[in-house]
Amino acid sequence: MALLGSNITSEVGLRLLLCPLGSNVVIRTACCTVGIALPVYSTFKAIESKDQNAQNKCLIYWAAYGSFSLVEVFTDKFISWCPMYYHLKFAFLVWLQLPPTSGAKQLYTNHLRPFLLKHQAGVDRVLGLAYCEVIKLISSYQAEIKFVKSMVVKITGSADQMLRSPDESDRSPQHSPAEDPAVPYDAEHDQNHNH
Numbered sequence: 638m639a640l641l642g643s644n645i646t647s648e649v650g651l652r653l654l655l656c657p658l659g660s661n662v663v664i665r666t667a668c669c670t671v672g673i674a675l676p677v678y679s680t681f682k683a684i685e686s687k688d689q690n691a692q693n694k695c696l697i698y699w700a701a702y703g704s705f706s707l708v709e710v711f712t713d714k715f716i717s718w719c720p721m722y723y724h725l726k727f728a729f730l731v732w733l734q735l736p737p738t739s740g741a742k743q744l745y746t747n748h749l750r751p752f753l754l755k756h757q758a759g760v761d762r763v764l765g766l767a768y769c770e771v772i773k774l775i776s777s778y779q780a781e782i783k784f785v786k787s788m789v790v791k792i793t794g795s796a797d798q799m800l801r802s803p804d805e806s807d808r809s810p811q812h813s814p815a816e817d818p819a820v821p822y823d824a825e826h827d828q829n830h831n832h
Contacts, residue, residue: 661723664724664727667727668723668726671730672733675734676699679691679698680692680699694741697745700741700749701733701740701744702730702733704744704749705733705744
């Protein structure tokens with residue numbers, strides 16, 4: 638029975654991967670899983686294990702994936718109409734991560750690193766200017782930012798109160814007179830001794 642189930646699963650999986658028209662949702666989900674979810678978990682494990690080699694591999698992968706995503710933003714409209722686009726993307730993402738191919742390392746070493754080394758000064762200059770402009774923008778809108786922040790706090794506080802059940806909001810903790818800040822401790826203590 639397990640053999641039959643695995644054959645059916647394999648056949649369905651292959652049909653979904655090889656049928657370009659009926660599987661865009663599935664193959665896009667697979668791309669997201671292979672390209673982002675699994676590497677996020679691998680990065681978590683590398684950080685927690687404090688393995689420098691694994692961390693280095695993750696950094697190289699994210700550099701390669703980030704550069705691919707950046708290129709994809711500009712080319713997606715032109716090439717996404719290709720019937721096998723997401724299948725090729727899936728294969729590329731698998732290639733980036735497979736240990737025997739070391740695709741991310743190859744992409745980084747052969748293309749990304751030389752390009753960034755060549756243009757590092759210009760990129761640093763542009764990023765420095767952008768950083769200064771963002772700081773100026775934030776500084777000039779401090780009052781508006783504080784207003785938005787206070788509104789968000791008020792809205793989330795109101796939403797939190799609305800989501801509480803009526804039983805929770807009606808039940809306030811019962812204070813003993815000793816805990817009531819309005820009643821001084823000595824006065825309450827004296828009242829108990831007088832009665």
